[in-house]
Amino acid sequence: MHIPGYLEDFHPLLETSPLIDATSWVEEELFWPAFLFHVGMARSAPAAFDADVADLDVYVENFERPDVWPVFAVPIGGGMMHLVVCNLPDDSGIHWVLDAKVRAALGRFADASGGHDPGRGLPWALLPREPAHLLTALPAMGTRQVPEGVPAEVAEALRAVGAMRRAEELADDLLRHRACVLLQ
Template identity: 40%
Template structure:
């Protein structure tokens, strides 16, 4: 699997891409408690899905395979794709959210979840809008829960907890669902609450660590493309 420009800059250079399509892992019964506990930083995820944390070890090992980095991908508007990459590079592991413009141009970094974190990637309204975009392979609940770990928004409505709880229930969570929903929305592992503002008709993050800052490390053209890609699709929600 190739994400344009994503593997550039490594020393020594990575000559053979370790990126692999992770969609098969999403069919595993343990996928969601494992993903939400690791990427989402939610310690309550195993209990909510009624599983022993020890039972997650096998799939977590697959998440962390140094030779095969799973990538979970979502189609977005404007021909873009959002990739959630389990970056299993030795001594530099983490989880990256990157936008592939779909034009052959280099991918755009949105968030890096690691010790030297960058983010958040999304405002709440963007997560909701992107979750509802047309997708032949993923439900809106799956899209929502893949996106929410990289979201932080101090202005999110109280109904956000209900929407996350509904998605969790749809995907098999049975107890402590609201607790897990709150944990996913308020995890402070990487960044705290972030304010967003409309600047030149695009949403930009006002947090010091986000890539999506006005006058930051992304160009105005890239910021406009991100904003366009995260808009609602033109069909109904697939559940």
């Protein structure tokens, strides 16, 4: 997989690309509890999906391999955001890589709203509403005040991807622990 301009900024340059398209992982049974726990920092994710913790620990290793960096593509504002689980041994983390169309949409939104900093997270209004896309992009939400109705909408998305219980608690957990991220 190739994301234009992404790996070219690493020093020293990587000999081979560790990026893999992991978008299809969303269909796997343990994906959502693992993703929401690992990327979304939601401790309540395993219980909401009734996931066996031992199985989940093994699955989470998919997100931590230094030779493979999972990439999830999400449509945002007419463009594409790539969530990259960067697994450099000394500098791991989540990178949010936006294409030019998403950057333009962020600029238009900032101009129209008169206050959103387009460099710090995505505004709720631009997040996709399709459940898998919404939940993948949710950790990048930079809206300071969670708008009314958002927790219920996130809980509904969680139920749509298989949260069997306590979806409202998990939604609150995800919204409380989202990072105010720097978008690339």
